[in-house]
Each structure stands twice: as C-alpha cells, then as structure tokens.
Amino acid sequence: MMTVNEIRAPVHIQDSGRYGYRHLGIGHAGAMDVLALKAGNLLLGNDEHAAALEIALGSLSVSFSRDTVFCLTGAFYQAFLDGLPVHSYWRYSARRGQTLRLVRAVQGMYGYLCVSGGFDVAEILGSRSTDLKAAFGGFQGRSLQAGDRLRLLDGKTQAKRIGIAPPARPPRIRLLPAAEYTAFSEAAHSGLVENGWLLRSDSNRMGYRFDGAELPLQQPLEMLSHAVCAGTVQVPPGGQPIILMADAQTTGGYPKIACVAAADLGHLAQTRFGSTVYFETVSVAEARRLQQRNQIYLNQIRRIVEDAD
Incomplete structure (x- = not known):
C-alpha cells in the first residue's frame, strides 16, 4: 500500500495508453512520455506497460506501508527518501514506513513514480490509465488527493541499487x-x-x-x-x-x-x-x-x- 500524504501537483495513474477504441470516441490517454514510463518499468523488472504515477511539475509526498522497490523517471525531480537524496533514473529500495518526498521538477515537465509490480487498479478496456475527461480508469477516474491509499501489485521488496542513462533529448x-x-x-x-x-x-x-x-x-x-x-x-x-x-x-x-x-x-x-x-x-x-x-x-x-x- 502507498498513502498520499501531501500533493501540490496534478498526479494520476497512467500506463502506456488505451488503444483500439478511438472509433467509439474513447481516447487513448496514457503517459505523456511513454519512453520514460517504459524505462522506469524496465529498470524495476516490470512489464514495460505497467501503470505508474504521472506527476506534473509540483510536489508530492507518499509513504510506503511495505518494503517496495521504486524509481523516478521522466522529469528530473528534487526528491528525498526520509531526507536522503533520490536521483532520477536510479532504482531504490524503500522500507515499510519510509516517506518519499518529491519537492519539484528541476528539468522537464512530467515525472513518473514507478513501483515494482505496478499499481493495483482495475484494467478498463485493456488499460489502467486515467481518462481525466471521461472520469474513468486509474484511481477512481480522477487525479490523486491527500489521503488516497493506493494498492500495489506484488513485486520486489529489495533490489540492488542501479542507475541508467536518461534518453537523449534532441535539439529539434x-x-x-x-x-x-x-x-x-x-x-x-x-x-x-x-x-x-x-x-x-x-x-x-x-x-x-x-x-x-x-x-x-x-x-x-x-x-x-x-x-x-x-x-x-x-x-x-x-x-x-x-x-x-x-x-x-x-x-x-x-x-x-x-x-x-x-x-x-x-x-x-x-x-x-x-x-x-x-x-x-x-x-x-x-x-x-x-x-x-x-x-x-x-x-x-x-x-x-x-x-x-
């Protein structure tokens, strides 16, 4: 379980998107930066399409109620795990009771908090993504709020700390x-x-x-x-x-x-x-x-x- 303590940013659950329904007027939603989402999932050993939290620019504080392996990708965040720095594109092992605090994005727009196993929300039309306009999918079809408790799928509780290079950003x-x-x-x-x-x-x-x-x-x-x-x-x-x-x-x-x-x-x-x-x-x-x-x-x-x- 993960509990949202404080939130000052648009944050919602997204995976790689919901495809095959546009002829019915249903958009694909999904992560704004799918490559960053996939990179984070693969770093944790997840399926590359697993659901993660997408955070736009602002701050977020969450606590873990079980040992969990996680990483941040996408935007580079100033972040801390119980006061110790957390770097984007590195994976970390959080212990039960620890708090992860994302202060702000120092580079980029959209950050992704990926957890081992992914987030345990229902698949709707083949995806766990939040469709914010239609208010379905993800966590109750909405952005997260302080006090929300998110279930996690089974995943690793410990892993060697390793990092990867972020994808190169083109000049054009x-x-x-x-x-x-x-x-x-x-x-x-x-x-x-x-x-x-x-x-x-x-x-x-x-x-x-x-x-x-x-x-x-x-x-x-x-x-x-x-x-x-x-x-x-x-x-x-x-x-x-x-x-x-x-x-x-x-x-x-x-x-x-x-x-x-x-x-x-x-x-x-x-x-x-x-x-x-x-x-x-x-x-x-x-x-x-x-x-x-x-x-x-x-x-x-x-x-x-x-x-x-």
Missing part, C-alpha cells in the same frame, strides 16, 4: 508531413522549420499550443471532422499550430500540416511552458529509425537489469 522535434501539407503555402512549409515556436502556458495534456509566425494556407479550406491522434499538428484559422497530446480528442476539423514522429512525442511533452521549440521534417524511413533507437535504448536497460539481478 522531428515532423512528418501530414495529409493537408500541400494545402499550405511555401511560406508555411519554410516557416514551420525555420522559426522558433513559443510553447504557450495554456497548453495541457490535450494539446500543446504555440505562438509564432502564421502558417497560411494556399487558399481557404473547409473540412469535415475527421480522425486525429496524438502528435497531429493542426492549424486553426489563426495560423498558430496546436499539437495534439495524450488526451487529444478523437476527431477534429482543422487542416493538418504535420505529425510529430512517434519517437519524439515524449521529448516534446517534457518541454516547459514558455520555452522555444524548433522543428525539422524527416522522412518516414528516418522516423522509423528514431523509433528503433528508442527500442535499442529500452533493450539496453533490460540487459543492465538482467546483469544486475
């Missing part, structure tokens, strides 16, 4: 041209990759909003609503792009100029509001290579853990 977010790419002007094509884009503070798990040069269409375009997914770069009439994220709606009617390469979506998620983001376009083949590199990184973690255990 890689994009693929989307369905309406050719409907945009040459100025829009060049402006998308030549200009910096300010990530607005009204961004959230549904979408990241950007301010920058206008991305004009060649001519006005009216579209029926159509299927969209995380990573889609939509351009509303104002010409400022919105990139759909983990809690994105299932349909939209804005033209799509690009889509974020799947391998880079977690990197984008870790960008702080108010930061400037730069993009570049890549081929489908290059996007696949980026995904393969992420898989190589996860396989390296598996080997490190196998050698340590």
Whole structure:
C-alpha cells in the first residue's frame, strides 16, 4: 500500500495508453512520455506497460506501508527518501514506513513514480490509465488527493541499487508531413522549420499550443471532422499550430500540416511552458529509425537489469 500524504501537483495513474477504441470516441490517454514510463518499468523488472504515477511539475509526498522497490523517471525531480537524496533514473529500495518526498521538477515537465509490480487498479478496456475527461480508469477516474491509499501489485521488496542513462533529448522535434501539407503555402512549409515556436502556458495534456509566425494556407479550406491522434499538428484559422497530446480528442476539423514522429512525442511533452521549440521534417524511413533507437535504448536497460539481478 502507498498513502498520499501531501500533493501540490496534478498526479494520476497512467500506463502506456488505451488503444483500439478511438472509433467509439474513447481516447487513448496514457503517459505523456511513454519512453520514460517504459524505462522506469524496465529498470524495476516490470512489464514495460505497467501503470505508474504521472506527476506534473509540483510536489508530492507518499509513504510506503511495505518494503517496495521504486524509481523516478521522466522529469528530473528534487526528491528525498526520509531526507536522503533520490536521483532520477536510479532504482531504490524503500522500507515499510519510509516517506518519499518529491519537492519539484528541476528539468522537464512530467515525472513518473514507478513501483515494482505496478499499481493495483482495475484494467478498463485493456488499460489502467486515467481518462481525466471521461472520469474513468486509474484511481477512481480522477487525479490523486491527500489521503488516497493506493494498492500495489506484488513485486520486489529489495533490489540492488542501479542507475541508467536518461534518453537523449534532441535539439529539434522531428515532423512528418501530414495529409493537408500541400494545402499550405511555401511560406508555411519554410516557416514551420525555420522559426522558433513559443510553447504557450495554456497548453495541457490535450494539446500543446504555440505562438509564432502564421502558417497560411494556399487558399481557404473547409473540412469535415475527421480522425486525429496524438502528435497531429493542426492549424486553426489563426495560423498558430496546436499539437495534439495524450488526451487529444478523437476527431477534429482543422487542416493538418504535420505529425510529430512517434519517437519524439515524449521529448516534446517534457518541454516547459514558455520555452522555444524548433522543428525539422524527416522522412518516414528516418522516423522509423528514431523509433528503433528508442527500442535499442529500452533493450539496453533490460540487459543492465538482467546483469544486475
């Protein structure tokens, strides 16, 4: 069991997402940075899709009622276990009664608290993720509150302390041209990759909003609503792009100029509001290579853990 003592951040249970139901209007939810979630789970010897706590920027204090192995990944947090420093991308053994305190994220946006075995919440439509909009999944379909008590699945109670390197963050977010790419002007094509884009503070798990040069269409375009997914770069009439994220709606009617390469979506998620983001376009083949590199990184973690255990 884990008890939430104090919480000053949006915190909820997420796994790698709920897939196969978008045709029914059900989004996939899941971790904003799936690579970080998988890295933490593999470091603990969990299934890579196991549920963890996603913490956005702020503070969290939890206590363990049994011996538990845990780690933090994603955003780099200032954190302490009974006053002793805890470092991201290292695994630790907590004893019964100890308190883990996450003070603040010093780098990145979304941190993940993974525990050996994962969190014991019901699977709904194949996932333990919290769908915050529809209020189901995770822990009672909501963000956590002080006083909540979370059950843990069976897992290791002790493990050798080991650490892994965090994934390398690219200087630019890689994009693929989307369905309406050719409907945009040459100025829009060049402006998308030549200009910096300010990530607005009204961004959230549904979408990241950007301010920058206008991305004009060649001519006005009216579209029926159509299927969209995380990573889609939509351009509303104002010409400022919105990139759909983990809690994105299932349909939209804005033209799509690009889509974020799947391998880079977690990197984008870790960008702080108010930061400037730069993009570049890549081929489908290059996007696949980026995904393969992420898989190589996860396989390296598996080997490190196998050698340590």
